[in-house]
Amino acid sequence: MALKRKLPLLLLYIVPAIATCVVSFLVYLKFAAEEAVIPEAFGGQMGFAAQMIARQATTHLEARMQIITFHANMNMFSLLCVAWYGSGLFCDDRRSGAFQLYFSRPLSRMNYFLGKALCVGFFGMLVSFGPAVVIFIVASLASPEWAFFKQEWDILLRALAFSVTWLALVCGLTLFASSMASRKSFALLGVFCFMGFSVAVAQVLGPFVDSRLYATSILFDMQAIAHQIFEREGSWRMVQEPWLAWTVIWSFTGLFFSGAALRLARLRIVE
Amino acid sequence: MSLLVAQELGRRYGQVAGLTDLSVTIGPGVTGLIGPNGAGKPTFLKLIVGELRPSRGSLSVLGEKPFANRELFRRIGFAPQQDAFYGHLNAVGMVQLLLRLSGYSTHEAKQRAGKALDRVRLEEGRERPIKTYSKGMRQRVKLAQAIAHDPELLVLDEPLTGLDPLGRRDVLRLLQELADDGKTILVSSHVLHEVESLTSDILLIHRGRLLAQGQVRDIRKLLSQYPSRVAITARRSRDLGQALLSFDEVRACRIDPVRSSLELETVDLDRFLARMAEICAAESYGVSLMKSMDEGLEAVFDYLVE
Numbered sequence: 001m002a003l004k005r006k007l008p009l010l011l012l013y014i015v016p017a018i019a020t021c022v023v024s025f026l027v028y029l030k031f032a033a034e035e036a037v038i039p040e041a042f043g044g045q046m047g048f049a050a051q052m053i054a055r056q057a058t059t060h061l062e063a064r065m066q067i068i069t070f071h072a073n074m075n076m077f078s079l080l081c082v083a084w085y086g087s088g089l090f091c092d093d094r095r096s097g098a099f100q101l102y103f104s105r106p107l108s109r110m111n112y113f114l115g116k117a118l119c120v121g122f123f124g125m126l127v128s129f130g131p132a133v134v135i136f137i138v139a140s141l142a143s144p145e146w147a148f149f150k151q152e153w154d155i156l157l158r159a160l161a162f163s164v165t166w167l168a169l170v171c172g173l174t175l176f177a178s179s180m181a182s183r184k185s186f187a188l189l190g191v192f193c194f195m196g197f198s199v200a201v202a203q204v205l206g207p208f209v210d211s212r213l214y215a216t217s218i219l220f221d222m223q224a225i226a227h228q229i230f231e232r233e234g235s236w237r238m239v240q241e242p243w244l245a246w247t248v249i250w251s252f253t254g255l256f257f258s259g260a261a262l263r264l265a266r267l268r269i270v271e
Numbered sequence: 272m273s274l275l276v277a278q279e280l281g282r283r284y285g286q287v288a289g290l291t292d293l294s295v296t297i298g299p300g301v302t303g304l305i306g307p308n309g310a311g312k313p314t315f316l317k318l319i320v321g322e323l324r325p326s327r328g329s330l331s332v333l334g335e336k337p338f339a340n341r342e343l344f345r346r347i348g349f350a351p352q353q354d355a356f357y358g359h360l361n362a363v364g365m366v367q368l369l370l371r372l373s374g375y376s377t378h379e380a381k382q383r384a385g386k387a388l389d390r391v392r393l394e395e396g397r398e399r400p401i402k403t404y405s406k407g408m409r410q411r412v413k414l415a416q417a418i419a420h421d422p423e424l425l426v427l428d429e430p431l432t433g434l435d436p437l438g439r440r441d442v443l444r445l446l447q448e449l450a451d452d453g454k455t456i457l458v459s460s461h462v463l464h465e466v467e468s469l470t471s472d473i474l475l476i477h478r479g480r481l482l483a484q485g486q487v488r489d490i491r492k493l494l495s496q497y498p499s500r501v502a503i504t505a506r507r508s509r510d511l512g513q514a515l516l517s518f519d520e521v522r523a524c525r526i527d528p529v530r531s532s533l534e535l536e537t538v539d540l541d542r543f544l545a546r547m548a549e550i551c552a553a554e555s556y557g558v559s560l561m562k563s564m565d566e567g568l569e570a571v572f573d574y575l576v577e
Contacts, residue, residue: 096353096354096355096356096357096358097351097353097354097355098355098356098357100322100349100351100353100355101349101351101355101356101369101416102372103321103322104320104321104322104344104347104349104351105344105369105372105373106341106342106344106345106372106373106374107341107344107372108339108341
């Protein structure tokens with residue numbers, strides 16, 4: 001029984017955990033090999049100091065790109081984790097009547113709502129931001145004299161900004177679905193249907209009506225936001241205007257949180 | 272001393288009235304809240320525990336307005352009718368979680384949870400998930416979480432439902448102990464004999480209004496339009512019946528000579544009982560049993576709801 005309960009936990013977290021270990025190891029190898037390999041492109045005809053700087057810059061750039069790429073790819077896993085753990089939070093309480101016991105304690109509805117939101121946000125952060133932190137720490141420790149930490153510290157803040165944006169949206173959507181649905185499975189279905197639907201709408205409207213309508217897809221918006229936050233010059237994206245992507249994402253986030261809070265505020269205790 | 276005062280209390284759900292116009296005062300001890308389905312019992316209880324805001328009127332619980340009053344919630348224990356548990360948690364974990372939400376430290380919450388579960392006599396299976404519990408065990412967990420923080424007022428919605436006779440006896444004993452400790456207990460139930468075994472102080476609501484309040488026997492006396500029914504078992508039932516029919520206050524008498532019993536209706540029970548004692552002293556009718564047939568809560572309830 002215990003294994004059955006922990007199986008989703010294992011499945012959802014084991015892949016990101018293994019991937020984090022592998023990427024961390026690769027980053028470590030880059031730094032470890034720094035002294036042994038001199039890239040021709042930088043070091044062939046240079047002096048020793050210049051070669052060192054060039055080598056370090058290459059390694060840092062590669063480690064930075066590893067973090068960015070890996071971080072962006074963890075989005076889907078964080079969506080799965082948040083949806084799995086968050087979709088039952090409100091509807092299961094409503095079905096079992098547990099909220100009656102909650103609200104007879106010194107606990108306001110706002111406390112209850114924030115508690116649930118932070119709980120599900122924490123699960124998402126473990127997958128979304130956690131690996132970036134681990135890889136950053138490994139790179140910092142592996143680099144000589146904490147050079148990676150000193151020079152590339154901004155990557156951690158950028159990763160945090162991206163994670164918060166993404167998780168705020170996903171948590172809002174999941175909690176809203178949970179507040180609307182009568183069962184966890186329906187809420188889960190609602191989350192993925194919304195995601196799929198937004199992409200489908202963008203794919204239909206974007207090419208045929210106006211390319212700005214690609215912004216109706218949350219995933220395309222996050223692509224544009226990642227492009228801006230991580231300054232990924234030359235990377236491909238569907239939504240060209242970052243402000244449009246930000247507007248859509250935060251509008252949806254606000255809408256979802258407001259909807260879920262309203263549902264909770266109007267929750268009838270006596271059925 | 273009034274611990275709970277409601278004045279013209281009402282609560283609407285859109286067009287539907289959950290509670291219409293309830294004015295009532297409740298003092299210390301055990302009070303039974305009874306009423307048919309749709310009377311507004313759960314609404315009244317939820318108003319008391321501050322989970323609902325009154326649409327009209329006023330309500331004071333332990334001297335304070337209950338709605339969203341977080342400090343007051345520490346002084347109230349509530350056991351809802353629904354199971355309201357997370358099935359994967361065990362009894363200790365569930366009670367502990369709710370105590371943590373009340374602001375107790377982990378250590379104190381665990382201690383209090385253990386004591387509360389001891390008090391409701393849930394000794395076995397505490398470490399098992401609640402979803403494997405019987406209905407009776409779940410009722411005990413509900414009671415345990417309601418008393419664990421030592422509240423002054425206990426609000427219990429159908430606390431005896433699903434309990435076996437032994438469990439019911441234990442819970443009734445526990446509630447009596449809590450009442451003796453000075454707690455105020457409001458018990459809602461639609462099983463009238465259960466309420467009757469716990470208290471004779473009742474509050475009867477019907478269609479969102481107060482129909483009657485007080486001791487069952489006193490309320491019965493007020494229902495003068497309904498004659499009191501008395502059952503008597505006597506060896507000489509036919510002779511006794513003839514004698515009783517001569518009383519002014521006796522309206523009807525039905526004799527069953529095979530069972531040596533008779534049932535009669537009287538408009539003045541006290542006077543009848545006095546005269547009955549006189550004739551029994553004067554002549555031996557072999558009376559072995561005499562009991563009122565409609566002084567019980569059920570009969571009073573039926574009359575009032577009619």
